[in-house]
Amino acid sequence: MIVYLSVLLVILISGEAYKVSANKCRHSELPEGDRGRKRYIVLVSALLALQSGLRHWAVGADTYNYYESHFEPTMTRTWSDIFRSVYVYLAEGQGKDPGYAVIEKLTQYITPHYQLFLLLIAVAFFAALGRFIYIHTTTVSDAELAFVLYYTLFFDFFSLTGHRQTIATAITLFAYELVTRRRALLFFPIILVASVIHKSVLGYMILYFVAPIKNAKWFGLGVLISVPVVFLYGRPLADMFMRLSGYNYEAGEAAAYKFTFLLVLFDVVALWRMQAVLRQDPEARSVYNAFSVAVLLSPLIWSLTILIRLVQYFSIFMLLLLPKVVNSFPSKSTYERQAVYYLCIAILLVLGINAHLDMEYAFFWQQMELPEHYY
Numbered sequence: 001m002i003v004y005l006s007v008l009l010v011i012l013i014s015g016e017a018y019k020v021s022a023n024k025c026r027h028s029e030l031p032e033g034d035r036g037r038k039r040y041i042v043l044v045s046a047l048l049a050l051q052s053g054l055r056h057w058a059v060g061a062d063t064y065n066y067y068e069s070h071f072e073p074t075m076t077r078t079w080s081d082i083f084r085s086v087y088v089y090l091a092e093g094q095g096k097d098p099g100y101a102v103i104e105k106l107t108q109y110i111t112p113h114y115q116l117f118l119l120l121i122a123v124a125f126f127a128a129l130g131r132f133i134y135i136h137t138t139t140v141s142d143a144e145l146a147f148v149l150y151y152t153l154f155f156d157f158f159s160l161t162g163h164r165q166t167i168a169t170a171i172t173l174f175a176y177e178l179v180t181r182r183r184a185l186l187f188f189p190i191i192l193v194a195s196v197i198h199k200s201v202l203g204y205m206i207l208y209f210v211a212p213i214k215n216a217k218w219f220g221l222g223v224l225i226s227v228p229v230v231f232l233y234g235r236p237l238a239d240m241f242m243r244l245s246g247y248n249y250e251a252g253e254a255a256a257y258k259f260t261f262l263l264v265l266f267d268v269v270a271l272w273r274m275q276a277v278l279r280q281d282p283e284a285r286s287v288y289n290a291f292s293v294a295v296l297l298s299p300l301i302w303s304l305t306i307l308i309r310l311v312q313y314f315s316i317f318m319l320l321l322l323p324k325v326v327n328s329f330p331s332k333s334t335y336e337r338q339a340v341y342y343l344c345i346a347i348l349l350v351l352g353i354n355a356h357l358d359m360e361y362a363f364f365w366q367q368m369e370l371p372e373h374y375y
Contacts, residue, residue, distance in 0.1 A: 007048070008151055011147050011148060014044065015140060018039065038134060053121070061373075086098045141341060148348050149348055167198070168198040168201040169312065169313060171191075173316075178190070206293060210290065211286035230300065231302065262351075293314040
């Protein structure tokens with residue numbers, strides 16, 4: 001908990017410091033949005049990468065499992081064996097995510113140390129995330145709000161666990177620009193390659209067809225109306241996903257009710273402010289459409305918790321949408337706009353701290369017991 005709070009404080013304090021610096025440099029030749037924003041994003045991305053990459057192997061639900069079941073066995077595998085598993089996967093549909101072994105084997109030529117492998121994954125993901133936030137924000141305040149939201153809702157998943165999907169998600173964050181530019185000949189092959197690392201990323205292809213929907217408001221309203229239907233038929237839809245994906249996960253009660261409720265609640269507010277948001281930034285339409293997909297899929301988590309993996313490809317667009325919604329609120333003075341901004345920060349802080357009260361974290365040089373599920 002101490003490390004979590006420390007990083008959170010750095011995100012907040014450095015963000016406020018860069019905003020003060022930007023205000024003092026109003027006569028700078030740089031555009032307002034670029035005053036310190038890039039340096040702030042680089043700083044926070046590097047900090048989050050270090051926190052993720054330097055963690056003890058006992059931190060996270062499956063960090064040690066990835067070492068024991070994947071990284072260590074890959075050391076003794078030959079390239080011919082690995083390539084054969086890729087071929088069998090592509091030609092016959094047998095096996096599971098063989099591309100991940102290719103990445104492990106390539107990394108092991110550089111270093112045989114699992115800790116450095118964790119660090120490389122973290123650097124790759126946060127380089128993608130930092131770029132994603134930098135391209136789609138305009139001020140330090142926007143970036144700060146995006147990072148606080150990440151640290152509240154997405155930290156446990158992308159920073160501490162799920163190596164394969166973390167790599168796949170990094171690829172989708174880079175590939176999003178291909179969606180907005182309508183570069184199908186690059187987008188689809190890249191996602192197909194990523195699917196060999198984690199098959200669930202195939203679901204991200206939906207975005208290419210959904211993003212250009214012009215009437216995002218009606219699409220979003222249609223999604224909200226459809227949520228109860230998806231909830232009622234969640235189990236058959238979840239079974240269909242398992243058959244298509246080839247993953248055999250047992251059903252169970254989802255631990256993500258609050259996450260689902262938060263997505264739907266925010267979607268209602270975002271749709272309410274859509275007209276104002278699009279007036280300020282017409283390109284935000286594709287962000288709205290992407291987030292609507294997350295809302296539509298979120299009830300499936302109640303039937304099969306593991307489907308949060310599919311939802312995460314789209315829910316991460318909330319990092320871009322929240323700052324745009326906050327900036328859309330009318331204000332007669334700067335203080336009113338700041339009040340809305342800091343209210344959102346306060347709500348996120350409460351949610352984040354409450355969710356991580358019992359969090360155990362240690363760096364790799366410290367002592368920490370493996371979680372109970374390893375015994």
